[in-house]
Amino acid sequence: MDTIERTDKKDVPVGVWPRSDSSRIPLWVYSDRDNYQRELERIFYGPHWHFVGIDTETPNAGDYKRATIGERSVLMVRDEQGNINVLNNSCAHHGSEVCQAKFGNRTAIICPYHQWTYDLKGNLQSVPFKKGLKGVGGYQPDFNMAEHGLKKLKVANVNGGIWATYDHSAPAFEDYIGPMMLKYMKRVFNGKQLRVLGYQRQRLRGNWKLYMENIKDPYHATLLHVFLITFGIYRIDQKGWYEQDDTHAHSVFTAERDTNVDPNLQKEMASLKKDYELLDPRMVIPVKEFPDDISICIQTLFPNLVVQQQTNSLQLRYVTPLGPDEFELTWTYLGYQDDDEAMQLLRLRQANLTGICGYVSVDDSEALEFSGAGIKPNPGGQAVIEWGGRDPDVPPEHHQFTESAIRGFYTYYRDIMGYR
Amino acid sequence: MSEVLETADLKVKIDDLYANYALTLCDGNLDAWPDFFTEDCLYKLISRANYERNLLLAPIFSENRGALIDRARAVKSALVYAPRYVCYVVGSVRIVGRAGQGWDTRSMFSAYQTFVEGDSNLMMCGRTFDRVVLDGDTAKFSRRVVVYDNERVPSAVVYPL
Numbered sequence: 001m002d003t004i005e006r007t008d009k010k011d012v013p014v015g016v017w018p019r020s021d022s023s024r025i026p027l028w029v030y031s032d033r034d035n036y037q038r039e040l041e042r043i044f045y046g047p048h049w050h051f052v053g054i055d056t057e058t059p060n061a062g063d064y065k066r067a068t069i070g071e072r073s074v075l076m077v078r079d080e081q082g083n084i085n086v087l088n089n090s091c092a093h094h095g096s097e098v099c100q101a102k103f104g105n106r107t108a109i110i111c112p113y114h115q116w117t118y119d120l121k122g123n124l125q126s127v128p129f130k131k132g133l134k135g136v137g138g139y140q141p142d143f144n145m146a147e148h149g150l151k152k153l154k155v156a157n158v159n160g161g162i163w164a165t166y167d168h169s170a171p172a173f174e175d176y177i178g179p180m181m182l183k184y185m186k187r188v189f190n191g192k193q194l195r196v197l198g199y200q201r202q203r204l205r206g207n208w209k210l211y212m213e214n215i216k217d218p219y220h221a222t223l224l225h226v227f228l229i230t231f232g233i234y235r236i237d238q239k240g241w242y243e244q245d246d247t248h249a250h251s252v253f254t255a256e257r258d259t260n261v262d263p264n265l266q267k268e269m270a271s272l273k274k275d276y277e278l279l280d281p282r283m284v285i286p287v288k289e290f291p292d293d294i295s296i297c298i299q300t301l302f303p304n305l306v307v308q309q310q311t312n313s314l315q316l317r318y319v320t321p322l323g324p325d326e327f328e329l330t331w332t333y334l335g336y337q338d339d340d341e342a343m344q345l346l347r348l349r350q351a352n353l354t355g356i357c358g359y360v361s362v363d364d365s366e367a368l369e370f371s372g373a374g375i376k377p378n379p380g381g382q383a384v385i386e387w388g389g390r391d392p393d394v395p396p397e398h399h400q401f402t403e404s405a406i407r408g409f410y411t412y413y414r415d416i417m418g419y420r
Numbered sequence: 421m422s423e424v425l426e427t428a429d430l431k432v433k434i435d436d437l438y439a440n441y442a443l444t445l446c447d448g449n450l451d452a453w454p455d456f457f458t459e460d461c462l463y464k465l466i467s468r469a470n471y472e473r474n475l476l477l478a479p480i481f482s483e484n485r486g487a488l489i490d491r492a493r494a495v496k497s498a499l500v501y502a503p504r505y506v507c508y509v510v511g512s513v514r515i516v517g518r519a520g521q522g523w524d525t526r527s528m529f530s531a532y533q534t535f536v537e538g539d540s541n542l543m544m545c546g547r548t549f550d551r552v553v554l555d556g557d558t559a560k561f562s563r564r565v566v567v568y569d570n571e572r573v574p575s576a577v578v579y580p581l
Contacts, residue, residue, distance in 0.1 A: 102469070198470040198477020201572040226498040273498070279486030328572060333477045348481055357465065357479040357577045359494055365576035366501040 014038070017419045018382055022410040023390035025383040030207035030375045035417075036324035042416055043303045044070030044321070047170035049177075051305045051318050052076050052086055054194050054334070055160045062105045062120060068320045068328075069164065074153065075099055076162055077109070079120035086164035087122040088151035098150070109150070122150035158182075159189040177301055178245040184252045184299050185307055187290065188314050193337040197347060200331040200355040204365055206372025208304065208319045208327040209409075214364055215300050215317075216251055216405035218242075219387055224367060226271045227359040231284040232259035233310065234296045235269075242400050248392045248408030249302035253400060257286060257295035257311075283349045286311040300405075302412065312343070313350035325376055329365075331355050385410075430523070430559075431515065434552055437559040438513045438527055445508040445531075445581065450495055453580065454488040458553060458562045461485055465566045465581065468546060480580060491580060501578045505534040506543065508581060522553035522562055529566075531581050533574070544568040544581060 014034045018024045029035055044050070052067045053076045064077040066089065073089035075098075089097050091111040098111040098118070108125060109118040117126045124145045132138030153164040156173035163173050174182055204211070214220065222229055222236035229235045233255075240255035266272060278284065286295060289312050299307040306317035314335065320328040331354070335347050354361045375381070388395065388402020392411040395402055414420065437456065444452050457463065465480035482488050512528040526549050533543040551563035566581050 103473070196475065198467075198475035199571075200467065200477070200479055202576065203572050203574050205575070224500060227494070230498075276498070278490045280482070280484055280490055282483075344476070348476055348478070349483075351477055351479075352481055355479045356573055357580075359499070362576040362578055363500040366499075366578075369502070369575055 015419070017414060021390045022392055022407040022414065023384070023386045025385060025406075025410055026379075027375050027381040027383065028379040030210065030372075031324050031379050033324055036321070038417060040070045040321070045072070045166045046416070047165060047167040048303055049156065049163045049165050049170065049173050049301075050303075051301075051316060052155075052162045052164045054196055054332070055084060055157060055162060056194055056337070057103070057196055058084065060105065062107055064099065064104055064106060064109075066099060066102050069153075069166070070321060073097055074164065075109070075150075076164075077120050077122075084155060084157060084162050085121050086153040086155050086162070087118075088153065088166075090151070091116055092124060092148040092150060093127075116148075118150050122152050124148045124150075159186065159191045160194045161185075161189045177250055178247075180243055181245050181250045181252065181299065181301065184243070184254075184297060185301070187294075187297055187309055188307055188334065195335045195337050195339065197333040197335050197344070197351075199333070202329050202356045202365065203322065203326060204329060204368050204372070205326050206368045207324055207375070208321040209413075210368055210371050210375075211317075211319050211327065211329060212300055212302075212304065212306075212409060213406050214368060215298060215306050216409060217403060218253060218400040219403060220367065222269060223271060224363045225360050226273055226276070226363075227284075227353060229269055229271060230273050230276045232257050232295075233284070233353075233360075235261065235265075236400050237262045237265050240294075240400060242394055242398050242402075242405070244392075244394050244405060244408050247412050249412040250300060251405040251408060252297065252299040253405075254294045254297045255400075256293045283352045284311075287343075287346055289343075300409075302409070308354075310353065311350055312346050313354065314347070315351075315354060325372060430554075433554065433557070433559040434515060434523070434525055435513055437552060437561070438510050441561075442508045442510045442529075445506055445579065448506070448579070450492040450579070453492055454485050456561055457485050457488055457564070458555065458560050459485050461488070461561055462563045462565075463488060463561075463580075464564070465568070465577070467571045468567050468569045469571045471565075471567045479577065488580075495578055495580075499578065501576065502535055504578070505540075506579045506581075507532040507534070507540065519551055522551050525550045525552050529581065541574060542570065543577070544570055544573060546570075 014032050018026050050069045053065050057065050058078040061080045064075050067074050075087045075089050077085050091098050093116045096113045098109050115128050119125050129138050154168045156163040218236050238255040238258045242253050244251040295311055297309045304319040308315045316332040318330045353359050385403045385406050388404055392408040441456050463482040464478040466478040508531045510527050510529045515523050515525050517524045528547050530545040531543045532540045534540045546568040549565045552559045553562045
């Protein structure tokens with residue numbers, strides 16, 4: 001089995017959860033370094049699946065792409081048989097990164113340092129001076145090449161989305177997210193060939209979990225974002241649906257576009273600007289693409305991926321931790337290979353709403369940094385997550401006036417991290 | 421006017437455009453920012469990684485001056501963000517070719533952000549690939565493509581460059 005040794009030798013919980021339910025979050029989970037190390041081992045290198053890429057990013061044999069899981073670099077490589085392999089980007093000889101380019105094509109993976117050479121599946125093929133020279137030096141006769149390949153991750157390909165986990169004992173990807181989450185994920189990963197329109201990346205000063213909470217939080221969404229609520233893209237009073245899987249690890253929110261605001265709610269939403277108009281409103285004008293009328297479908301898959309359809313803009317947001325106090329957010333914008341020019345233009349236009357300069361997303365990026373700054377010096381504090389009750393379950397009416405998706409995340413998190 | 425003088429005069433107008441543009445960004449004068457563009461301009465802010473792979477996705481993609489006014493207005497009245505200064509430094513402005521009624525130009529830049537802590541840090545650095553036309557006596561951008569190298573940008577990019 002291709003697992004990597006754990007490094008959290010202490011392997012003890014670093015604190016006690018303040019309540020038996022998950023309506024409180026101790027603020028040290030966002031800053032404690034031992035807790036962070038435990039997250040890397042248990043979550044990022046444990047039996048959880050991570051998004052790596054899209055199959056059309058590496059269409060030909062030998063095509064590769066660098067990706068990241070936790071703090072580790074991995075390579076997504078297509079082999080001669082057409083299969084996609086995901087390999088730990090660290091030479092079996094002395095640990096060097098074997099590949100530094102972001103994308104490329106190779107017939108073999110050669111570590112630049114001592115030129116250990118691997119095939120596209122990660123098997124060690126050759127090492128220089130294996131028998132030394134003229135009968136002296138080199139490797140001992142019992143040196144077994146088969147034992148020194150690149151670490152191989154377990155891989156899943158779901159309609160062109162490539163997923164990987166370091167833990168080969170992890171459940172199958174489809175079982176990991178469950179049938180209901182798979183159904184929502186397949187709105188975007190619908191079997192049509194995907195096309196990557198581009199990437200955006202940003203570094204945010206806060207703990208990685210805060211981003212996942214942000215996406216699970218309809219409370220802020222209807223208050224903070226002028227553009228979401230003013231143009232009817234998402235408002236908490238819209239017709240919509242909220243779901244979690246049985247483990248509470250994953251969740252999804254949907255809403256149908258509607259600019260008619262319930263007058264009773266209007267006074268609660270100070271950011272609603274009814275007279276706000278755009279000189280070029282094309283980025284907020286939807287075109288019907290899906291069989292239903294869902295204008296926003298935003299799904300979080302534990303631990304660190306967001307799958308979002310916002311009108312005709314399709315995005316993946318992937319969270320990479322950079323220590324306890326910082327993370328990277330990588331945006332991958334998608335379309336389909338068979339999109340016509342008009343649809344592609346629409347997706348490019350609507351992308352103005354999200355990402356590093358997005359009319360909606362700037363608010364979140366900034367709020368995340370406000371959280372990071374306020375939390376870091378206050379590890380003894382607690383977050384009060386009681387909106388909509390104290391349990392982690394989806395309300396029977398599936399309404400969205402609740403923080404239960406955040407409580408669900410921490411119910412699962414506590415279980416796998418050992419915080420009973 | 422001789423061709424030499426005409427070219428020198430044009431270079432002065434284009435240098436003025438870039439210098440005034442940079443000062444306007446540094447002053448935080450967002451209201452004046454769209455005035456550097458023609459009505460049917462194209463503005464893009466795009467990472468070098470996307471640009472070099474011919475990926476069209478741009479964090480800012482505006483197809484006319486109205487969209488730039490929309491952005492300036494949103495930054496002033498709709499977005500939530502921490503106050504900051506932006507220092508935009510431009511150099512190596514060059515005319516690289518004739519293009520219809522205008523000229524293709526390019527430049528290099530670095531932009532710094534300063535937050536409440538008081539430290540200035542790199543926000544973006546890169547190159548611009550532009551097209552300039554004369555509107556009367558004034559040079560304006562009919563196209564501006566800002567290509568930034570530092571793909572992983574710090575925090576959010578609030579102000580356009």
